[in-house]
Amino acid sequence: MSTITLEKNIQEQPFPLIDLDTIKKKKVNVAVFGHGTVGGRLIDQIITSQKEISRRRDLDLTIFAVANSKTVLLDKKGVKENWLEEKNEKGKAYTVESVIKFSEEHNLENLIAIDNTADPDFVLHYKKLVEGGFSLVSSNKIGNTIGLDFYRNLRKTLSEKKKEYLYETNVGAGLPLIDTIKLLHLSGENITRIKGVFSGSLSYIFNTFSESEKTFSEVLNQAIENGFTEPDPREDLCGNDVARKLLILARELDLHNELDDISIQNLIPKHLRSVSKSAFFKQMHELDVPFHIKRKNLAKDEVLRYIGDLHGDLSKEDGAVLNVNLVPVPKNSALGQLKGSDSIFEIYTESYGKNPIVIQGAGAGAAVTARGVFGDILRLSDKLD
Template identity: 70%
Template sequence: MNIETIAPSKALIDLERIKKKRVNLAIFGHGNVGAKLIDQIIEAKTGIYSRRNLDLNIFAIANSKTVLLNADGIEADWQDTKRHKGTDYAPEEVIGFAKQHNLENLVLIDNTANSTFVKHYTSFVENGFSLVSSNKIGNTLGLNFYNELRQILKTNNKEYLYETNVGAGLPLVDTIKLLHRSGENITRIKGVFSGSLSYIFNAYSENNEQFSTVLREAICKGFTEPDAREDLCGNDVGRKLLILARELDLYVEFEDIAIENLIPKSLRKVSKDRFLESLADFDVPFHIKRINQKPDHVLRYIGDLRGDLSKHDGAILEVALVSVPKNSMLGQLKGSDSLFEIYTESYGKNPIVIQGAGAGAAVTARGVFGDILRLSDKLN
């Protein structure tokens, strides 16, 4: 009697386990974005398990120095555990660990900003991993690498999702992809691509303050990179513009982008400390730009993709500080929001507008999490 009662229960338990799809995650980079993502996944794990029959199992957490591995899953105390039990490693060892433990549904998540690590993408894909990345470098290296990676993904039937490369958690990349793949002729994309520069120029336009005052405030509040010149040089906006251009199958390299560097030449190569001591050097040139505008206009740092986008080599890519009407969509932008205007043949002069928080570790981490869930739905 007892045997008959127990056996069906065990069978039901085993059947329930079979129903649950386990997706095994290897997360590289646990700085601001990576740490928040790990915590978000662990906190949501139980709810996702019950609602979606999905078991998100983090089996590897790594930075540039050490890795923590556990085939059965890494828990909420991962930071302390990694501090005490993390070991030196090479990326290939994570691949070997996954094979040793027969892990399936493998996903590599890249939250680094490391150009060297990106070169390992192809090896991971060839060994069964799909990719999710907030690291823009994989999509902004030379076209040869860009096309080679996509061919390897296709050959191995793997996915590469990177919604957070442009616009943090905003649904921009997917929107561009869907429009383009459906045959919609996109004629122009322009907008404020940087949450940091959005905050700076929104504040500079609204307040009668020196540019150095606004910039120093943005730095102190953590709205910029640790070295604000990484934002002010315009390269980050350029990389984001390049990513969108390549989504439209345009043959463009980073060198093809005309980028207006906002940093005075005298401050571009000095030490970070010297740069911070010399922020007043920005004041006169930016004051001249502000007072030379037309009435009711404001300054915005814009990325602009235009030209004959139906031709592989017909694009013009520009990143520049421009003056726009205060009552325009771009002119009404507030805080650190990003805003993108997508012009298409069907929509004519009325663009599709995507606006919202375009920066921040929590927002970016949530966007990466969304990519993981979308990818998990496609796995067996």
């Protein structure tokens, strides 16, 4: 009897239909600083995905500012597919303060500033942006690897203003590495060591060189032609990029390290470090003999890998040892089996013992990095009101 009555009531008093188009979508406004290889890809990815993101996530993601070091394009309604052409025509000189002021004048909410530059000066604006109401997403490593005082002060400001700072692409391009280490550390897991191949460029170079008869300069030229290295490959070969990534992970574990604490094996002979780029390219063959000797001295079951290694007593703020070196590893190991330009990270913990957590995947490429930045934007959007 009760069931019949309920069905009758439902038929007589139907629930009102909800017009899904009237549901207010969360509005997130993004300012992109740096629209080169990574930044340009990111802008195109966001614009291409806007309708799908709106449909699937009830999220209205708008790029209201696109800037490089000289000019900015501002549009409160959001830039369109022809953003670069429009910026070339209408871009104006700007300051970070003027972008903040624009967001205030137009009452833009849920603000995110994206740093896709490699500019050491731009990171000095981070605090100003946070104080102006922005959360941060960055592919630029410098903000996490300059002085420890800056690092701490920025996090203090973020906490005070209740803003976020995401930078998953700082290490491992789009791999979920930093997030994994954060979760392990915050959960109380004692991480005892992190080691791996941190550079997609050097991964490709030594994966190829170790298993071929080619000279080192031939392999390096191949890597340059394929776009795996920086325009000046010495930026990869000097080891500083790997060192910065290692330092970022150390600081995630609350270790009090600076870049100067890291022992780095620079792969560039001293006499080639300060010459012009064109001179380096002409003399690149001088690398062939020393690297041929390194390959010749390998055991039969070994290959060369350029490895970052964070170890020591990681329970102490000053107990870490940080090394960046070219070393032989067994071919049948996880590091030795690496292919292409992949990166690989081994995370050793007290609970897992001798069996590390292994994270491996594409470690280089503008599209991969841009997609990783996009992922940070979406994660951050979920946290915003």
